[in-house]
Amino acid sequence: MNVTTYYLQMLDPARLRAKSRPHAGFEVRECEIPQYAVNRFLYRYVGASWQWTDRDEWSDERWRSTVETGRLRTWIAYDRGTPAGYFELQKQAGDEVEILYFGLAEAFIGKGYGGYLLTRAIEEAWSWGAQRVWVHTCTLDHPSALANYRARGFEVYDEREEPVS
Template identity: 55%
Template sequence: MLTQNTTYYLEMCDPTALRPVAAPAGFRVVRAELPCPELNRFLYTAVGGNWYWLDRLGWNYARWQAYLERPELETWVGYVAGTPAGYVELEWQARAMVEIAYFGLLPAFIGRRLGGALLTAALERAWAMGAERIWVHTCSLDGPAALANYQARGMRIFKTEAASIELPDQPPGPWPGA
């Protein structure tokens, strides 16, 4: 199906712009310090399955491993009662920039006020990494609260692009191919 997609590029260039949200009781964010393709692929498909995250579905184990072993990449996982609720990938880039490469919650945890807390933790970590600029892109195909969450934490749109893209009739869901 051909659909119109709008991509929003957001940034934060000053740590004082951050409008943090306190983590709800029982929510904690932990770094996945060991590269683990199974974990990241699970998070990628579980979070992005309903939002047409398609670009990594064809990656094999070796490609996931090579991606995750890069020292400029960090994966952080949000947990509720020991259960993964969401994740964020932070990627250090040239000129003291950190990209929020992937961010989101598993479907069962959407609407429980965890997205703001996870994004707060991600932004705080990016500043602690030495970032002078943090950026992310989201689009009209992502979760309906994504753009508002980024803006509520203090990120500002610096570019918008619209394009027609070809997509499957339905998103792949959390178990693509099953």
């Protein structure tokens, strides 16, 4: 089986086509006190449906060194108090910000939350001083992922197909 990975970028905050908040009970809040166990939970909670496995074997120390360094920020989406999804932003060289992880838990997909959550991720990336915001997705992710990125104003700048075992 082959997997196609799409690399997308936004070079100007004016390119953002924002989606409004779906309802008053849907909130997105930053985890202002980084805790690697929270990120590990969110990664598994959201990623289980999409074969996110690259962090499965990480030690506590690896999680801590990634999450608690000051170069990674995390936001959690809540639907009436229940965690519904999250995103991680990572500051990179050259004032670039990558949306490192982004997604909704399975029970919250199809409710119109993805566009707003992505809008917030992009807004937060730009407010962190980004000169470029980028993300990648692949054909293993939700079938609407690529369309959501494009709908918010991202453009594909690279595409790679690789075999997956």
